[in-house]
Amino acid sequence: MQVRQLAEMLGVSPDTVRYYTRIGLLEPKKSIDNGYKFYSPNDQNRLRFILSARDLGFSVDDIKQIFHKADEGESPCPTVRRLIDNRLHETEQRFQDTLRLRARMHVAVESWGDKPDKRPSGNVICHLIDDFNKMPE
Amino acid sequence: MQVRQLAEMLGVSPDTVRYYTRIGLLEPKKSIDNGYKFYSPNDQNRLRFILSARDLGFSVDDIKQIFHKADEGESPCPTVRRLIDNRLHETEQRFQDTLRLRARMHVAVESWGDKPDKRPSGNVICHLIDDFNKMPE
DNA sequence: TGTAAACCTGTGAGCTGGACACAGGTCAAG
């Protein structure tokens, strides 16, 4: 199976498959005559797993570690539990950051509604941004 | 003023100041004798603006556009209003994505609580992830 | 049989917003 066929089967772009191949998550065989990469059913299975893990927030490096354990016949589950703990904290952090940013942006847009446009002057580049930054908490 | 002094004054790392300089947001003069970059009070003002804009979710490219308008004496405000509209949509999208991911992760961790570790077998790499992906909505 | 267009491939580079490595310059203490 070539890259495009595998990609379409699992609903990702060929470039994505190439990327996972490049970093060693997939290990297709190289055809002798044309140099094309040939993906096995096992690669197909691995890709399916990669996509599942990705949807749970695992990084490709996480997935690499999981594969490493599994390839040695050990249970990757303890690793998985440990890794998702870290990712969960990161995601929570990102969530809070995004939440705060969103609120800030809404307040800014709101407060800019009845303010005029102004030309830059002195050390004020855009009074909307400059003034908003100075606003009381 | 040299890079470190400017950086400390506004609470960022020298590397950050170098980065903004490299991409053209700051334009210090090069000292003739030692090649060091010399930042003016105007650079200081620009950096302050950059940090304010950054805190409102503007990208460095956005800020470049804003500076471009302002440097030509035009009002950057219409640009600013247009740009924050885009960024607001993006932030909302990222917020929703992060929210969904966070929920998914919580559900996963919850449901894994009473499941055992297993060794990989057949085409199951990690049953926690493989099975969770197959779970009903 | 030829051939031209459409499609496919692998590889290399680019994106954001900095962080880090490194070789060399500068300056005060001794």
Add this chain to the structure above:
DNA sequence: CTTGACCTGTGTCCAGCTCACAGGTTTACA
């Protein structure tokens, strides 16, 4: 005069792909 601490600019790297490109392959049609 030298040692060491500190500072500098420049180049490279990070995730997770996406895009550009040159060339190979297959198909449509004459």
